[in-house]
Amino acid sequence: MTVETLADLAVYLADFGVAVTYTQGANPPVQFKAIFDEPTVDSHSFHDAPAVIQSLPALMARTADLPAGAAKGDAVAVAGNAGAWIVRGIYPDGTGIARVDLELSA
Amino acid sequence: MTAHLRTQIRAAAAAALAGLPTTGARVFQSRTVPTADADLPALLVYTRTERSGFDAMGTDTERPLRRELSLWIVAVCRATDAEPDDTLEQMCVEATAALAVNPGLAALVLQAELVSTEFDVSGERADRRPGRAGMTWRGLYRTPAGDPTSPA
Numbered sequence: 001m002t003v004e005t006l007a008d009l010a011v012y013l014a015d016f017g018v019a020v021t022y023t024q025g026a027n028p029p030v031q032f033k034a035i036f037d038e039p040t041v042d043s044h045s046f047h048d049a050p051a052v053i054q055s056l057p058a059l060m061a062r063t064a065d066l067p068a069g070a071a072k073g074d075a076v077a078v079a080g081n082a083g084a085w086i087v088r089g090i091y092p093d094g095t096g097i098a099r100v101d102l103e104l105s106a
Numbered sequence: 107m108t109a110h111l112r113t114q115i116r117a118a119a120a121a122a123l124a125g126l127p128t129t130g131a132r133v134f135q136s137r138t139v140p141t142a143d144a145d146l147p148a149l150l151v152y153t154r155t156e157r158s159g160f161d162a163m164g165t166d167t168e169r170p171l172r173r174e175l176s177l178w179i180v181a182v183c184r185a186t187d188a189e190p191d192d193t194l195e196q197m198c199v200e201a202t203a204a205l206a207v208n209p210g211l212a213a214l215v216l217q218a219e220l221v222s223t224e225f226d227v228s229g230e231r232a233d234r235r236p237g238r239a240g241m242t243w244r245g246l247y248r249t250p251a252g253d254p255t256s257p258a
Contacts, residue, residue: 042140046226046238049150049180051140054232088231104186104233
């Protein structure tokens with residue numbers, strides 16, 4: 001059970017989210033708002049070699065806003081961000097929110 | 107002061123690896139700080155361990171000490187639109203060819219051989235897919251027992 005309703009989440013994302021264009025194959029693009037985050041972290045270590053600096057781009061979106069069949073490989077554009085993103089994985093949290101992991105397509 | 111032969115061997119290996127098609131000048135010796143995109147794809151060069159021992163009995167400090175140096179070459183890349191394996195393999199091809207025939211390295215070691223290669227393509231979450239390949243080379247060389255700075 002979750003405290004927030006889908007409507008509550010929509011209000012939250014309307015205030016703090018950015019516009020996202022989600023394209024699944026040849027289907028028409030779908031637009032919704034989501035939180036885009038891209039923290040910079042060190043990779044895991046490889047024996048004694050130093051880490052690789054990388055970022056972890058992801059969207060926090062309402063699961064209901066994602067198109068049916070959304071999956072790895074879908075294309076994502078984020079307003080105000082020049083990256084051409086593709087979906088790496090989708091992880092619903094069971095309360096109406098899904099983390100959509102992204103990676104650069106080129 | 108002349109450097110330890112290990113240092114000279116590491117430097118010679120790094121010089122041999124400089125200018126390769128995939129990595130160019132991005133060759134770093136004994137790097138301990140994380141690598142960023144501006145440094146990639148890259149080759150990291152380390153001397154990790156060394157086994158040593160005498161070939162003959164005696165107390166003469168000029169007796170040759172046989173040394174087996176483990177030289178670790180780490181290929182590091184981040185890939186988009188593909189898994190990193192192919193890039194890592196190409197980096198291994200270039201590094202192996204460069205080390206196998208390098209006269210600077212050959213002047214310091216009696217033999218250099220690739221003894222193992224390990225890959226790290228774990229599928230870690232990231233904006234680009236990271237990959238690393240660690241090539242362990244064994245360099246055989248001898249020094250006088252009391253002077254590790256010159257070949258014997």
